[in-house]
Amino acid sequence: MKIKAIQVAVIFCPDCRGxxxxxxxxxxEDEVLECDLCSAEVIVTSEKPPRVKLFTEADDF
Ligand SMILES: [Zn+2]
Known part of the structure; x- marks a missing residue:
């Protein structure tokens, strides 16, 4: 039997929609994560509810 020891957040990638x-x-918040599917970088904008947006270097403000 497999026990899920760690909790995960499910992220919807804004790039590949996976x-x-x-x-x-x-x-x-403000953590940059990489999409498993398309390797796009997304930045966390909100923890609850979980929200991300595509991270671009131009977003540096
Ligand atoms: Zn993706």
Whole structure:
């Protein structure tokens, strides 16, 4: 029997519209994460509810 020891956040990738999971402890505001599916970089804009947007270098404000 497999026990899920870590909690994950489900992220919807704004680029490929797929979904991937990250450990909840990696999911905090302003954290840049990489999509498992298309390798796009997304930045966390909100923890609750979980929200991300596509990270671009031009977004540096
Ligand atoms: Zn993606």
């Amino acid at each position: 979904q991937f999971e990250v450990p909840i402890e990696d999911f905090c």
